[in-house]
Amino acid sequence: MPENGTVGRVTATRAARRAIAALCASRGGPVMFVQSGGCCDGSDPMCFPGGELALGDGDMLVGVVEGCTFHTDAAQYEALGRPFYVLDVEEGAPGGFSLAAGDGLHFVTRVKAPRKQTS
C-alpha cells in the first residue's frame, strides 16, 4: 500500500526521504537500495548509484522509495519471514561500498513485525 510516497513493502522516514532526495539531486539521478545480509555491515541497506548492482533472477523488488528502487535477495527475504522495511538514517559512516546518506550519516532499515502471508 502506498505510504509517504512509496510503494511496496518498504517505506521511509521523513529523514530518509530527505536524504534520498538530496542524494539524487547531487548525483543527478536515482540511487538503488539493496538490503544486505551477513558479516560486518550486514543487515544494512546498501545504497548504490542507480543500476550499479546487476540484478539477477534471484533478486526481488521490495518497493520504490522517492523514485529509487529497493531490492533484496528473494531467498533471504523468505528466510527472514518477509519483513516490512522502513528506511531511516543514522549517524555513522556507511558500510561496504554504500553511499553515505549525507555527511556523517548512513541509511539503515528498521523492520516492522514480520507479516507472514500465505501464498
Next chain:
Amino acid sequence: MKYQPPGRPGSPVDVAPRYENFIGGKWQAPSTGQYSVDLCPATAKPLCEVPKSGAEDIELALDAAHSAKDAWGEASTAQRAAVLNKVADAIDAHREELAVAESWDNGKPVRETLAADIPLAADHFRYFAAAIRAEESEITEIDKDLIAYHFHEPLGVVGQIIPFNFPLLMAAWKLAPALAAGNTSVLKPASPTPWSILKLMEVVGDILPPGTVNVVGGPGAEIGKALATNKRIAKVAFTGETTTGRLIMQYASQNIIPVTLELGGKSPNIFFNDVAAADDDFLNKAVEGLVLYAFNKGEVCTCPSRALIQEDIYEEFMGRCLERIRAIKQGDPLDTETMIGPQVSKQQIEKIASYVEIGVKEGAELLTGGHRPTVGGEFTDGYFYEPTVLKGHNKMRVFQEEIFGPVLAVTTFKDEAEALEIANDTLYGLGAGVWSRDTRRTYRMGRAIKAGRVWTNCYHQYPAGAAFGGYKVSGIGRETHKMMLEHYSQTKNLLVSYSDKPLGLF
C-alpha cells in the same frame, strides 16, 4: 594488568594527531586533503585523524605497486620468505604495542589480541614463508619427447579489502599469501578500524621493499570501488558484507579477474546429550564452546550464533552456560581481566539492540543480557552491549540473520536428523561446531553440514594450515592454508618438444 591507553604516559603505544596513507614505502597525505576522525569504541572519543582518500590515491598506490611488482615477483622464494619472516619477527617484537593498538582501535579485549590476533598474524607470515619455500613446480611427461612444465607465476598487483573485526589478522591473512606468491598489494582497511594497520606499517614498513604493500584509507563507495573496478589489478580479495561481495564479483567480471570472497555466516554450534555424560574437563570445554559466541564481542563471521542443544540435556547444560555467561567480565578492553569489550561502532550497538527487540517481538525468550551495560568512568559513552541469549526456534529472524554482536540464539533438537536439518537451514555455510564424545557421530555430522569449516569438539581456533572459507553464500576461496597460494598465482605452462620429427600434417 591494565595497559595505559595509546598516547598516555606509560602506554606501549604512541599516537600522532594525524596519519597518512602508506604508499611506495612512504607516508603520503591523501590527494583530497581530507581526513576523518577515528573514534575509540571504548570511549567514543577521537583517537586520531586518518586519510579520507579519493580515487586518485588508489592510482598513486597502484603506480607504486606496479613499479615494485617486477623486482618482487622475480625475487627468489628464499628472498621473499626472508622478508616475510622478518615481518613476523617484527610483529612478535612489537606484540604488546600492536595488541594494545588493535584493542583500542577495535574494542576487542587485549587478552584476545595478546593471545590470538597478534601471535596468529606473525605466525601467518611464517607459515607462508615456509609454504612458498616448499612449493614446487610440476612437470608432466606427456610422452617420451614432449614435456609439460608448469610454473607458478605471480598475478602482479592485487587489491585487498579487509573488514573491521580483525583488522591486523585479516591483513595478515590477505598479505602473507599474496606477498609469498610474489604479488604486490594495494590494501584498503575498513573505515571503522583504519588506525592499527598504520601502526603495523610503522613496525614493518622498513622491512617491506617500497611499493610491495600500500595502504589507502577512506570511504568504500569511493576508494573501495576505485580499487575493485580498476583495470590495473589482477585479482581482488574481499572479506565483508554480502552485497558488496556481489558487487566486487560483478566488477571483477568486467575486468575478467579472479576474486576470493569471505562473506557472512550464521554458524550452528551443536551439542549432543553425551557432552553431559560426565562432569569432567570435556563438559567444561563444551560449556566454554557455547560461550565462545561472545568471543570478539560476537563480531566474527563464524560467530557460533546459533546454539543447538539436545533437548534432554537442555536445562542442565544451558544452566551451566548461563552461569558462565553471567560471569563474563565486560569493560576496559586494555585490562587483561576483561573478556568482552565494546562493539566497534555506535551503528553496531544500535543494530544489535534492534535485533534483540525483533527477537523478543517474535516471541523469543530473553535468557540473559539484552541491555547496554553501565560501565562507567571514561567508558560511559563506549559502545558496550551485554552478552545476550535468546531462546526460540530456527525460523525466527534472529536465527536467520547475522547480528554481528554478542547475541546467541539457542534452540533444542530431538535427534541427529533434526540437528542436521536445523544446522543446514540457513543461507550461509561458513562455520559450524559439533560437540559429542562419539566420534562416529561427530564425523557423520561434520561431513553432512554444509559449511567450509566444522569445528569438532572445539571452536574459534584459526591455525595457519587449516583451510578456512565458505560454502553457499559465505564466499569463494580458502584462506589460512597453502592452497591460497594458488589463488594468488598464475600457471605458466611450457609445452616443450624434444623431438626432431615433424607432426606430419602439412
